[in-house]
Amino acid sequence: RKEVEQDPGPFNVPEGATVAFNCTYSNSASQSFFWYRQDCRKEPKLLMSVYSSGNEDGRFTAQLNRASQYISLLIRDSKLSDSATYLCASLVSNDYKLSFGAGTTVTVRA
Amino acid sequence: NAGVTQTPKFQVLKTGQSMTLQCAQDMNHNSMYWYRQDPGMGLRLIYYSASEGTTDKGEVPNGYNVSRLNKREFSLRLESAAPSQTSVYFCASRDGWVNTEAFFGQGTRLTVV
Numbered sequence: 772r773k774e775v776e777q778d779p780g781p782f783n784v785p786e787g788a789t790v791a792f793n794c795t796y797s798n799s800a801s802q803s804f805f806w807y808r809q810d811c812r813k814e815p816k817l818l819m820s821v822y823s824s825g826n827e828d829g830r831f832t833a834q835l836n837r838a839s840q841y842i843s844l845l846i847r848d849s850k851l852s853d854s855a856t857y858l859c860a861s862l863v864s865n866d867y868k869l870s871f872g873a874g875t876t877v878t879v880r881a
Numbered sequence: 882n883a884g885v886t887q888t889p890k891f892q893v894l895k896t897g898q899s900m901t902l903q904c905a906q907d908m909n910h911n912s913m914y915w916y917r918q919d920p921g922m923g924l925r926l927i928y929y930s931a932s933e934g935t936t937d938k939g940e941v942p943n944g945y946n947v948s949r950l951n952k953r954e955f956s957l958r959l960e961s962a963a964p965s966q967t968s969v970y971f972c973a974s975r976d977g978w979v980n981t982e983a984f985f986g987q988g989t990r991l992t993v994v
Binding site for chain 2: 773774777779816858866869
């Protein structure tokens with residue numbers, strides 16, 4: 772079983788819509804979580820780190836549920852520029868292993 | 882502010898050839914990682930180095946070797962390239978603290994024919 776699994780999508784949404792998707796992790800020793808954005812197979816770039824039960828950054832909200840071992844990402848008021856692949860990552864802090872999911876593709880249409 | 886630098890950016894190999902992918906970071910990070918990315922597969926961890934002097938296998942280590950040459954550099958070697966190793970390879974580094982993000986190089990696009 773992969774350490775991190777994601778909703779693959781694709782999610783195709785109109786501008787202004789809200790879209791949300793999940794990521795589950797299998798290693799209960801995972802302590803830190805991240806959402807990355809990747810455009811056209813360029814290098815991934817950090818969108819947000821997920822602390823505690825979750826956090827918000829503008830139109831983006833990430834939530835962490837340790838009991839069920841999943842994190843979610845919600846994008847409000849979607850923009851065309853939000854079209855990308857979103858990668859979820861978990862870090863096992865005792866050995867620094869950083870694992871990624873397969874990514875969720877989001878396309879925002881005009 | 883170079884960050885993470887990977888060389889080469891593109892490479893074509895013949896089956897059975899060997900090569901080394903180079904990665905260097907100038908952020909004084911402790912941990913470094915090598916991933917491969919194939920369509921629909923996300924980033925799969927090949928090897929990682931939690932700190933200088935240590936290396937560990939990731940999800941897909943077969944066919945690869947790594948060397949953490951010093952704190953800055955972490956190389957990935959393909960001893961006998963196979964077509965199944967055609968992929969985009971990303972190197973990343975991060976500080977040792979728990980909540981710190983990883984920074985990625987621009988990737989190496991490798992084709993094995």
